[in-house]
Structure formats: C-alpha cells, structure tokens
Amino acid sequence: MKINETDESYRKPCSANIPNNWWLKLRYYLFYTVRESTSFFMLWVSIVLMYGVICTNTNEMGRDEFYRFIFFLQHPVVIVLNVLSLVAALFHSITWFNLVPKATNIVLSRKKLSPILVTIGFWLVTIAVSTALLLLVFGYFK
Incomplete structure (x- = not known):
C-alpha cells in the first residue's frame, strides 16, 4: 500500500502546546539545564589553555610570545570569564557528585x-x- 500526499493517516498529529520555559517549572530540570550549560564555560577554559600553548612558541624574529598570553589573562573581561568558569566548574562538580549515588x-x-x-x-x-x-x-x- 503506497502512502502519498493524498492518502489520509489514521494517526492524529501531535498538537501539544509546550511553553518555551517548561524546564523552569521543575527544580530538577532547572538544575539539569544549568549543570549542562556549564560546558560552555569549560569550552572557554579549553580555548584559553590552547591559546596559552600556542603562545609558548617564538615568532619569526626569535621573540617569546608568552607575554601576550600573560597580558591577555590580565584583561578584566578574561578575569570575569575565568572566575565564572571556576564557579561553573564547582557547581558542576557539587551537583555531579550528589548524583553519583543515584547512578x-x-x-x-x-x-x-x-x-x-x-x-x-x-x-x-x-x-x-x-x-x-x-x-x-x-x-x-x-
């Protein structure tokens, strides 16, 4: 039996109206979403560390590039992002270790x-x- 655009289906389409903030209604979903969103801060930390490794090389003139990385780390925006990353990592660790006994x-x-x-x-x-x-x-x- 061939089904095409003109054939009718016996199934009704799903028409559930789910609000965009459904995950805010239960504490479990909120913590799950916040815990999983900490991965963006870990991405930031990985990028900063890769930049630091890249800056350990010397340029064509034989000058050390690591001072650029040090100056980069002293920028106020970078300091705020690193502090937020530390808080996110601590939050993730605490909530994850609290979930371990359940798993x-x-x-x-x-x-x-x-x-x-x-x-x-x-x-x-x-x-x-x-x-x-x-x-x-x-x-x-x-």
Missing part, C-alpha cells in the same frame, strides 16, 4: 553502601588527587 550501586558485604558515604568517598578521592597534583606541580615530590 551507582556499590554493594559491600551484601549491603548497599549509603549514598552519603559514596559522595564523601568521591570527594575524598578528588581532594587527594588534587592535592597530589598540586604538590607535584609545585615541586614537593623531588
């Missing part, structure tokens, strides 16, 4: 681990790894 099912000795313990465990691992990386970068592991 994982860790069982020890036939008992499910408490969601609070899972969240605290992830934070402790994050703090330990971050501290180790900072100590490594600042030369405490020689």
